[in-house]
Structures are given as structure tokens and as C-alpha cells.
Amino acid sequence: MLLNKKRIKIISFTLIFITIFTFSVVLAVEEDSVYVWASESEAINSITGTFESETTSAEITEEKNTTETTNSLNLQSGGAVLIEQKTGQVLYDHNMHEQLRPASVTKVMSLLLIMEALDSGQIALTDTVPCTEDAAGMGGSQIWLEVGEELTVDEMLKAICVVSANDCTVAMADYLCGSQEAFVQKMNERAKELGMNDTTFKNCHGIDEDGHVTSAYDIALMSRELLNNHPTILNYTTIWMDTLRNGESELVNTNKLIRNYKGATGLKTGSTSVALYNLSASATRDGLSLIAVIMKAPTTKVRFSEAQKLLDYGFSNYQYKTLNSRDAVLKEANVSKGISEKVNLVFENDVGLLIKKGEDKNIEQTITATENLVAPISQGEKVGEVIYTLNGEEIGRTNIVAESTVEKKTFLTLATHVYQNWFCLLRN
Numbered sequence: 001m002l003l004n005k006k007r008i009k010i011i012s013f014t015l016i017f018i019t020i021f022t023f024s025v026v027l028a029v030e031e032d033s034v035y036v037w038a039s040e041s042e043a044i045n046s047i048t049g050t051f052e053s054e055t056t057s058a059e060i061t062e063e064k065n066t067t068e069t070t071n072s073l074n075l076q077s078g079g080a081v082l083i084e085q086k087t088g089q090v091l092y093d094h095n096m097h098e099q100l101r102p103a104s105v106t107k108v109m110s111l112l113l114i115m116e117a118l119d120s121g122q123i124a125l126t127d128t129v130p131c132t133e134d135a136a137g138m139g140g141s142q143i144w145l146e147v148g149e150e151l152t153v154d155e156m157l158k159a160i161c162v163v164s165a166n167d168c169t170v171a172m173a174d175y176l177c178g179s180q181e182a183f184v185q186k187m188n189e190r191a192k193e194l195g196m197n198d199t200t201f202k203n204c205h206g207i208d209e210d211g212h213v214t215s216a217y218d219i220a221l222m223s224r225e226l227l228n229n230h231p232t233i234l235n236y237t238t239i240w241m242d243t244l245r246n247g248e249s250e251l252v253n254t255n256k257l258i259r260n261y262k263g264a265t266g267l268k269t270g271s272t273s274v275a276l277y278n279l280s281a282s283a284t285r286d287g288l289s290l291i292a293v294i295m296k297a298p299t300t301k302v303r304f305s306e307a308q309k310l311l312d313y314g315f316s317n318y319q320y321k322t323l324n325s326r327d328a329v330l331k332e333a334n335v336s337k338g339i340s341e342k343v344n345l346v347f348e349n350d351v352g353l354l355i356k357k358g359e360d361k362n363i364e365q366t367i368t369a370t371e372n373l374v375a376p377i378s379q380g381e382k383v384g385e386v387i388y389t390l391n392g393e394e395i396g397r398t399n400i401v402a403e404s405t406v407e408k409k410t411f412l413t414l415a416t417h418v419y420q421n422w423f424c425l426l427r428n
């Protein structure tokens with residue numbers, strides 16, 4: 001056995017030397033280019049693979065804006081808007097910048113700040129939050145917390161999302177910022193960052209207060225931010241019925257669409273005698289996510305029916321088309337003068353857009369790439385791009401990049417490469 005091992009090692013080192021010498025000769029006479037990929041244009045239906053999109057370009061959707069602004073749906077509400085969640089594109093506008101009282105839809109911003117604190121690690125779902133005197137003294141919708149009573153952040157979120165608990169909202173505001181006033185200041189700062197120019201918050205719960213106003217459009221903005229960047233909020237906004245306090249407190253969602261509308265994902269109701277009936281309603285079907293906002297509806301029945309009317313309008317007329325997904329392999333390319341002879345070419349970014357139903361048949365892709373792929377090539381290095389057009393107009397593009405690094409053939413890299421391969425072989 002010992003003799004056999006020595007013979008194997010001698011043969012191995014001999015082969016390594018021969019291989020390196022041979023590759024060195026080949027390297028000296030190898031031609032500069034062996035890979036040619038001409039430009040091509042083809043229908044989007046011929047794209048290979050199944051892709052799922054995560055992000056998109058707002059600039060694309062702005063150029064293709066087809067907003068309905070004539071109130072063809074005959075909405076009775078004081079203000080309304082329908083947007084596509086991924087892009088933020090407005091699909092239907094009815095007085096969407098009218099400043100109105102939001103009532104408990106205010107809590108969308110409160111929830112956003114809570115979720116940002118959670119996702120940043122500032123707080124945890126298992127943290128216990130005490131009820132302050134400020135929180136216990138709240139009126140309106142609540143779960144009747146007592147001063148000093150403690151619930152976890154998880155339980156607080158459930159109460160806020162499902163039954164719009166004012167006491168839990170204030171308790172969370174006090175827990176995060178020390179006071180409701182400090183929390184409200186943070187709400188207004190965050191609103192400004194989001195471009196909510198129609199909004200001034202005076203409290204974190206939505207009980208009527210002079211100067212506490214927003215618009216349907218601004219509600220859509222903060223709803224979109226919450227849903228896109230903190231999707232775990234759906235663990236709470238999609239609850240229809242649940243309990244707290246070991247089953248003693250029953251919770252039933254104030255958003256009836258959660259039970260009655262296909263694909264409903266949330267988000268928040270609100271009503272007072274002055275604000276009337278408000279709703280931020282979100283839903284997803286077949287990869288298309290929509291947010292419909294209704295403000296100052298005359299009755300609770302009207303707010304739900306008009307939100308459903310907006311959502312139906314969106315799902316009937318639009319679709320979200322994924323053109324490619326990041327890191328999806330487009331094809332394998334040949335590489336000259338490299339340690340590896342092949343490299344996968346992948347898309348650098350996701351590309352997708354909102355279009356009217358049926359328009360996807362008119363989308364074309366044009367692929368261009370460097371004709372000669374010659375090592376060295378770095379991971380992520382641009383080697384081409386793909387451009388998408390609809391009826392001759394550009395609607396999106398992304399770079400095509402190398403999935404991995406391909407080192408150039410040199411005596412040192414060849415020696416290292418061959419040695420590593422033989423070492424693995426001997427170990428096996």
C-alpha cells in the first residue's frame with residue numbers, strides 16, 4: 001500500500017508538470033477571441049426561465065402614467081386614490097390631495113414607526129410594554145388597558161391592527177419615544193421624508209383634533225412604505241379574529257374586506273363623527289398589489305364598497321409584468337484565455353412594470369453584449385445590457401453581468417488550479 005501511494009504521487013506530480021507546460025504553450029498561441037454574441041431582438045414571450053420580481057423603477061411607471069381622474073366610478077367619498085404598490089403609480093384619482101381628517105387611519109404611520117423600530121433591532125416582539133396613565137385615559141376604540149398592565153409588542157401590534165386600539169397605540173408611542181408628543185414629532189418628520197406634503201399629525205391615534213389632516217394620496221404613500229419595506233405587518237393586518245389576555249379579550253378585525261374580498265391584505269380603517277368613514281385597503285392578486293384609499297365616505301358601507309370598486313377596477317384593467325429578475329441566468333458564455341472556459345451571464349437588477357392588460361404581447365427585448373469575452377473577468381463585471389420596449393418605446397433596461405470571476409491563464413494560476421484539482425482527486 002505504501003509503495004502504491006508513492007507511485008501515485010510521482011505520477012501526479014509528473015502529470016502536473018506536463019499539464020502546466022502544455023497549457024503554457026497553448027496560452028502563447030491562443031487567438032484573442034472565440035466568443036461572439038450578436039445583438040438580437042425578440043418577443044418577451046421567448047424569455048427563458050421563470051422570474052419573480054421584487055423591485056421596479058418608478059421612472060418607468062411615471063412615463064406610462066394612465067391615471068383615471070374623471071371619477072368615472074362615481075365615488076361618493078370626499079377623496080380617494082388607487083395606486084399600484086410596487087411602483088406607486090396612481091391608477092385612479094378622486095380629489096386625492098384634498099386635506100381631510102384621517103381618523104384611525106393615522107395609525108398607519110404609527111405602525112410604520114413601530115415596524116421600523118422592530119426591524120432595526122431597537123425593540124423586539126417579546127419586549128413587554130407597560131400601559132401609561134396617558135394610554136389608559138384614551139377614549140374611542142380600545143382594549144381597556146389598565147395603568148401598569150403589560151402586553152408584549154406582538155400583542156400590542158395585534159390590538160392596533162385588528163381592533164384599532166387607541167390605548168395600545170399611545171402605550172407604544174410612550175415606550176418608543178418617552179411621550180406621545182415626541183412620537184408625533186417623529187411621525188411628522190417621517191411624513192416629510194416620504195413626501196407627504198398634505199399631512200400634519202397632531203396625535204398618533206387619529207381622534208379628531210384641529211389641524212390633524214392628511215390626504216388620500218399621503219395615506220397611500222405611507223401605506224405603500226409600510227407594506228413594501230415591512231411585509232411582516234401582514235402577520236397582523238390579515239387577522240380576521242383572535243384573542244388576547246389568554247382568550248379573555250376577543251378581537252374582530254374592523255376591516256371587513258379581510259374576510260370578504262379575495263386577496264385582501266389589510267390595511268387600516270378609521271372613523272369619527274367629523275372625519276366620517278376612512279379606509280386604506282390593500283390586496284394582491286396574480287402578482288399585482290394595489291392600495292385603495294377612501295376618505296370621508298358618508299357611511300361605513302360606502303367606504304367598503306368604494307374601496308372594493310377601486311380594487312376591482314385595478315385588477316380588471318392592469319397587470320404587473322416581470323421582465324427579468326436579478327441574478328437569473330440568461331445564458332452560459334465562452335471565455336478565452338481563462339482558467340474556466342465558461343461563465344454564466346446574469347441580470348444585474350430586477351425589471352418589471354405596470355401595464356394595461358394585453359399589452360405584454362407587444363413588449364420586446366433587445367440584448368447586446370461584448371463580442372469577445374476574454375479573461376480576466378470580475379464577478380459582477382458588465383458584459384452587456386438588455387433593453388425592453390413597448391410599441392417601440394423604451395420601458396426598462398438592466399445590465400448583463402458575469403456571475404463569477406474568471407482568472408486569466410498564467411503559469412502561476414495554472415499551477416494553482418491544476419494542483420488544487422489533483423489534490424482534491426488524491427483526497428478522494
